[in-house]
Amino acid sequence: MAARQRDIFLTGGEGDRYFRRNREFYSDKRLADELSSAAALYSKYIKPGDRILEVGSSSGVNLASICRATNCQGVGIDPSGEAVSKGLQLFPELDLRVGTADKLEFPDRSLDFILFGFCLYLVDREHISRVVAEADRCLRDGGWIGITDFMPDVPTARPYAHCAAVTSYKLDYGRLFTAFPHFQLVESACFNHTDDRFSTDPQERLCAQVIHKQLSEGYQRI
Numbered sequence: 714m715a716a717r718q719r720d721i722f723l724t725g726g727e728g729d730r731y732f733r734r735n736r737e738f739y740s741d742k743r744l745a746d747e748l749s750s751a752a753a754l755y756s757k758y759i760k761p762g763d764r765i766l767e768v769g770s771s772s773g774v775n776l777a778s779i780c781r782a783t784n785c786q787g788v789g790i791d792p793s794g795e796a797v798s799k800g801l802q803l804f805p806e807l808d809l810r811v812g813t814a815d816k817l818e819f820p821d822r823s824l825d826f827i828l829f830g831f832c833l834y835l836v837d838r839e840h841i842s843r844v845v846a847e848a849d850r851c852l853r854d855g856g857w858i859g860i861t862d863f864m865p866d867v868p869t870a871r872p873y874a875h876c877a878a879v880t881s882y883k884l885d886y887g888r889l890f891t892a893f894p895h896f897q898l899v900e901s902a903c904f905n906h907t908d909d910r911f912s913t914d915p916q917e918r919l920c921a922q923v924i925h926k927q928l929s930e931g932y933q934r935i
């Protein structure tokens with residue numbers, strides 16, 4: 714049986730290899746003083762004191778920038794132990810832990826904002842519905858989901874460039890939440906790997922989405 718992608722990242726070293734390939738970016742403390750356009754979009758929905766979780770946070774550099782801009786409390790999980798150790802050195806204000814999207818070690822309704830930081834395309838298909846369920850369980854009523862990921866025109870699966878045993882699954886992940894009436898898409902912005910412009914190549918198109926959770930909405934009362 715093929716190994717699970719989660720385990721390839723968590724115990725097979727692929728998470729650490731991602732971190733080492735991109736060490737320069739994820740070790741640059743100064744980047745936490747700047748907000749990317751996606752981070753600026755998410756920050757609009759975060760209030761001082763809110764508890765925000767980034768899933769797939771690497772060293773937490775993006776999370777730290779959001780926390781500095783909004784005065785929120787940041788928690789990050791990533792399968793890379795090396796990324797988490799580096800992040801704890803760089804950003805002692807963050808609570809960073811080794812973990813994966815399919816099992817969130819947080820109480821029910823305890824988080825105000827859950828950001829999937831460009832990691833859903835790496836999740837095993839047999840775990841993706843559990844990932845949605847875990848986020849829904851941990852997010853409070855009235856909270857927000859942020860998703861940064863690929864946004865192709867149709868769902869696609871292609872080999873991950875850095876490891877033959879891993880597949881990149883590209884699709885509109887927001888739809889997995891908005892299939893439920895209690896999740897509503899609020900705002901989205903498309904960009905590409907190098908700048909904020911729309912990519913006409915659907916395989917290179919990325920998108921940041923903000924989704925609101927409101928348990929009392931979405932149903933017509935009859």
Ligand SMILES: C[S@@+](CC[C@H](N)C(=O)[O-])C[C@H]1O[C@@H](n2cnc3c(N)ncnc32)[C@H](O)[C@@H]1O
Pocket residue numbers: 718719722727728729731768769770771775790791792793796812813814815830831832835836837861
């Ligand atoms: C493309 S990087 C994005 C890192 C960071 N969020 C950013 O936006 O720069 C993807 C990250 O997801 C992590 N990852 C891979 N599989 C994961 C999983 N099942 N759950 C959570 N994170 C995962 C990787 O270790 C890596 O740090």
